[in-house]
Amino acid sequence: MATDVMTAQAPAEGLHGVATDFAADKQAFPVPWGKVMMWIFLLSDTFIFSCFLTGYMNVRISTTAKWANPSAVFSLAIGQTEVPLLLIAIMTMVLITSSGTMAMAVNFGYRRNRSVTTALMLVTAGLGACFVGMQAFEWSKLILIEGVRPWGSALGPPQFGAVFFMVTGFHGLHVSAGVVYLCVVAMRVWNGFYDRKGTYETVEVVGLYWHFVDLVWVFIFALFYLW
Amino acid sequence: MAYVAMADRDDPHALHDPQSFVTKYIWSQDHKVIAIQYGVTAIAIGLVALVLSLVMRLQLGFPHAFSLIAPTDYYQAITMHGMIMVIYLLTALFLGGFGNYLIPLMCGSRDMVFPYLNMVSYWVYLLAVIVLVIGFFVPGGPTGAGWTLYPPQAVSKGTPGATWGIVCMLISLGIFIVAFTMGGLNYVTTVLQARCRGMTLMRMPLSVWGIFTATILGLLAFPALLVSAVMMTLDSTVGTSFFMPAMVSMGHSPTHSGGSPLLFQHLFWFFGHPEVYIVALPAFGIVSDLLSTHARRHIFGYRMMVWAILAIGCLSFVVWAHHMYVSGMNPYFGFFFATTTLIIAVPTALKVYNWVLTLWRGDIHLTVPMLFAIGFIFTFIHGGLTGLFLGNVTVDVPLSATYFVVAHFHMVMGVSPILVVFGAVYHWYPKITGKMMNDFLGRLHFWITFLGVYAIYLPMHYLGILGVPRRYYAYTTTDFPQSVQELNRAITISALIVGAAQLILLYNLVYSLFRGKPSGPNPWRATTLEWQTPDTPPHHGNWGPKLPVVYRWAYDYSVPGASDDFIPQNVPPGPTAPATHGHGSDT
Numbered sequence: 001m002a003t004d005v006m007t008a009q010a011p012a013e014g015l016h017g018v019a020t021d022f023a024a025d026k027q028a029f030p031v032p033w034g035k036v037m038m039w040i041f042l043l044s045d046t047f048i049f050s051c052f053l054t055g056y057m058n059v060r061i062s063t064t065a066k067w068a069n070p071s072a073v074f075s076l077a078i079g080q081t082e083v084p085l086l087l088i089a090i091m092t093m094v095l096i097t098s099s100g101t102m103a104m105a106v107n108f109g110y111r112r113n114r115s116v117t118t119a120l121m122l123v124t125a126g127l128g129a130c131f132v133g134m135q136a137f138e139w140s141k142l143i144l145i146e147g148v149r150p151w152g153s154a155l156g157p158p159q160f161g162a163v164f165f166m167v168t169g170f171h172g173l174h175v176s177a178g179v180v181y182l183c184v185v186a187m188r189v190w191n192g193f194y195d196r197k198g199t200y201e202t203v204e205v206v207g208l209y210w211h212f213v214d215l216v217w218v219f220i221f222a223l224f225y226l227w
Numbered sequence: 228m229a230y231v232a233m234a235d236r237d238d239p240h241a242l243h244d245p246q247s248f249v250t251k252y253i254w255s256q257d258h259k260v261i262a263i264q265y266g267v268t269a270i271a272i273g274l275v276a277l278v279l280s281l282v283m284r285l286q287l288g289f290p291h292a293f294s295l296i297a298p299t300d301y302y303q304a305i306t307m308h309g310m311i312m313v314i315y316l317l318t319a320l321f322l323g324g325f326g327n328y329l330i331p332l333m334c335g336s337r338d339m340v341f342p343y344l345n346m347v348s349y350w351v352y353l354l355a356v357i358v359l360v361i362g363f364f365v366p367g368g369p370t371g372a373g374w375t376l377y378p379p380q381a382v383s384k385g386t387p388g389a390t391w392g393i394v395c396m397l398i399s400l401g402i403f404i405v406a407f408t409m410g411g412l413n414y415v416t417t418v419l420q421a422r423c424r425g426m427t428l429m430r431m432p433l434s435v436w437g438i439f440t441a442t443i444l445g446l447l448a449f450p451a452l453l454v455s456a457v458m459m460t461l462d463s464t465v466g467t468s469f470f471m472p473a474m475v476s477m478g479h480s481p482t483h484s485g486g487s488p489l490l491f492q493h494l495f496w497f498f499g500h501p502e503v504y505i506v507a508l509p510a511f512g513i514v515s516d517l518l519s520t521h522a523r524r525h526i527f528g529y530r531m532m533v534w535a536i537l538a539i540g541c542l543s544f545v546v547w548a549h550h551m552y553v554s555g556m557n558p559y560f561g562f563f564f565a566t567t568t569l570i571i572a573v574p575t576a577l578k579v580y581n582w583v584l585t586l587w588r589g590d591i592h593l594t595v596p597m598l599f600a601i602g603f604i605f606t607f608i609h610g611g612l613t614g615l616f617l618g619n620v621t622v623d624v625p626l627s628a629t630y631f632v633v634a635h636f637h638m639v640m641g642v643s644p645i646l647v648v649f650g651a652v653y654h655w656y657p658k659i660t661g662k663m664m665n666d667f668l669g670r671l672h673f674w675i676t677f678l679g680v681y682a683i684y685l686p687m688h689y690l691g692i693l694g695v696p697r698r699y700y701a702y703t704t705t706d707f708p709q710s711v712q713e714l715n716r717a718i719t720i721s722a723l724i725v726g727a728a729q730l731i732l733l734y735n736l737v738y739s740l741f742r743g744k745p746s747g748p749n750p751w752r753a754t755t756l757e758w759q760t761p762d763t764p765p766h767h768g769n770w771g772p773k774l775p776v777v778y779r780w781a782y783d784y785s786v787p788g789a790s791d792d793f794i795p796q797n798v799p800p801g802p803t804a805p806a807t808h809g810h811g812s813d814t
């Protein structure tokens with residue numbers, strides 16, 4: 001939208017004025033407003049997650065009790081064998097796959113392929129919902145079976161449960177919000193809103209958000225499950 | 228999306244002027260209406276903070292005469308006073324109020340890029356204020372933890388408001404941050420993407436630069452406050468121990484163990500120091516424009532001013548632990564943070580030199596806005612110099628938590644920005660309402676306020692050097708010299724006078740709305756775009772059918788060879804308005 005305004009304006013009004021203003025004229029970045037805004041929002045959100053993760057590292061280092069052993073806590077029994085980190089590996093795979101389908105959705109959006117774009121976005125949302133579901137399963141296993149609580153647990157210092165639920169919960173909220181966002185935009189793709197508007201850029205903006213949420217997960221995964 | 232993208236369009240058909248009263252003044256998406264809503268709400272809650280400060284001063288000045296408040300109430304009063312002044316008044320007023328009003332008008336846009344989001348931002352801010360006010364009425368009253376909300380005492384029994392009050396405060400802060408983010412994303416995107424033709428970044432008035440940079444600081448600093456608020460809410464409601472060590476409090480030991488109070492301090496001040504500049508940078512920007520306009524002279528060293536704003540913005544993220552010299556952190560940190568703190572003084576001093584040099588040989592008009600702008604230079608130099616003292620570890624350690632600190636931060640981030648707010652109100656009121664404010668009342672307001680704040684805060688430095696501690700309800704059994712109590716009484720009397728003088732401003736605001744002289748579109752003969760709108764006050768969409776086109780920088784005052792002593796930014800070069808070599812034409 002913003003870009004076509006630039007071209008729509010006749011440069012007649014004072015060629016001199018135009019000549020003396022170059023790149024920094026009206027827009028600092030040659031991209032739509034929504035995208036710039038999403039970038040700035042994600043930068044701010046990066047600071048939120050950085051604070052959460054730095055806080056986590058700080059409490060983990062400064063607490064005196066021994067931290068819980070992640071591969072024992074986060075394991076899943078298949079038959080008789082305990083497989084460490086199985087669930088979380090699946091969750092991570094699901095989320096990374098969803099980034100792939102999202103990227104494809106953006107691609108088909110640029111080709112103005114309404115139905116495939118919608119389908120791919122819904123698949124992405126489905127994978128996201130699946131991730132949240134598995135997270136709920138993981139939480140209930142920790143709470144009901146292992147007896148981990150935000151205020152304390154047998155597996156480690158009280159900070160273990162507290163910081164785990166807080167950070168994964170905050171990320172889970174981001175994924176859930178993303179699922180809703182994806183569904184709303186997918187619906188609009190389907191009913192032709194963006195065809196009428198003349199651009200599918202919103203699909204890309206959702207994509208930015210979704211990839212960001214996945215990227216954050218990689219850090220959470222590394223710092224909570226592998227450390 | 229449910230918005231009409233119109234901020235940078237020539238085509239006025241997209242603008243249906245809202246007709247009904249409700250869409251025009253209540254659920255309005257017009258940045259000017261939202262600005263006024265922000266401003267009025269911020270001033271209203273700010274008056275609560277002012278009254279609280281006067282109640283505290285009455286206690287300190289006349290300890291046994293009034294018994295208005297009990298010792299615990301005193302803690303609650305300082306906490307709410309400090310928090311309201313810093314966040315709900317100054318931050319909201321500068322960014323939500325002036326940011327909303329000035330950014331689109333000064334950049335030549337029709338509105339913010341996402342007006343709907345902008346409207347929601349205000350309503351969420353109002354919700355934050357309401358939750359804050361609810362805090363006054365919950366059982367136990369508001370929190371008395373001090374505006375820094377330090378744990379463990381913020382959530383331990385024995386601190387007033389440790390059960391309900393603190394939770395209201397934390398939730399209100401969380402809501403405020405959401406509101407700020409929605410507004411802030413709009414301000415930044417509008418400045419970056421929706422300026423009118425010819426308005427290059429290096430032609431923007433410094434007001435916009437200051438507000439823009441402060442908003443970015445806010446977007447990067449509030450996350451730390453949000454995270455610490457989330458963690459502390461969990462500590463106080465769910466019983467986690469992020470910030471709570473094992474301890475004995477009032478005879479029994481709460482169930483917490485192993486948390487780190489120092490972590491909170493780091494998170495808080497990672498927000499808290501940039502917050503000082505969130506309040507200061509808009510003031511820096513606005514005061515530059517006031518000085519230049521009323522001295523009829525271009526701002527001295529425009530490029531330097533812009534770079535100084537940006538440098539201060541970056542540096543403000545690496546100085547936070549100068550608030551923690553006595554916290555028990557590693558002493559080597561003190562060395563690092565003292566160094567960065569003194570480095571930040573360089574760009575700051577540069578700005579002060581440039582303000583003074585702008586006045587040098589200017590054609591100074593001592594209008595009311597100008598008086599406040601010059602007053603700001605005084606109070607800011609004053610507060611800045613004491614900042615150099617406190618930035619040095621060895622000087623700070625004995626002075627910390629005394630009235631010297633109270634005097635310092637009131638001068639530098641209380642009084643100075645407030646003086647700019649006042650100057651800005653007198654300066655832009657004619658554009659907002661089409662009426663001039665009463666000049667005599669304005670001068671009266673200035674002189675009482677300006678001299679009064681010196682009467683309040685100068686003696687406090689002396690009290691601090693004597694070792695009078697801050698956040699004390701009374702000093703009954705401490706053996707301070709006689710002068711301490713006498714000075715406290717004098718300070719209280721000055722504070723009451725200054726407080727009362729603000730009624731002059733309120734009266735003037737209302738009186739001038741009905742009885743003020745019509746101002747015309749450009750009473751100060753200023754160059755920036757907001758004074759060139761076709762209507763005063765500007766209509767929805769600001770510019771009529773055609774957007775303005777900008778040909779020069781914002782400071783073409785007293786240009787040799789021009790027919791007038793100012794050339795508005797949207798005047799093309801011509802025989803009576805020469806092109807200038809300023810930063811406008813060659814960038």
Ligand code: HEM
Binds near residue numbers: 283372637640696
């Ligand atoms: C007439 C104007 C004002 C008066 C008389 C006043 C008075 C006071 C008093 C008596 C205290 C408590 C000192 C103590 O016992 O430690 C205080 C604290 C404070 N004030 Fe003000 N004040 C005024 C304006 C402002 C403004 C404009 C700001 C905005 C930045 C501000 C920010 C603060 C802060 C942050 C605290 C510290 C609260 C704490 O210790 O937790 N004040 N003020």
Ligand SMILES: [Cu+2]
Binds near residue numbers: 546550
């Ligand atoms: Cu600081």
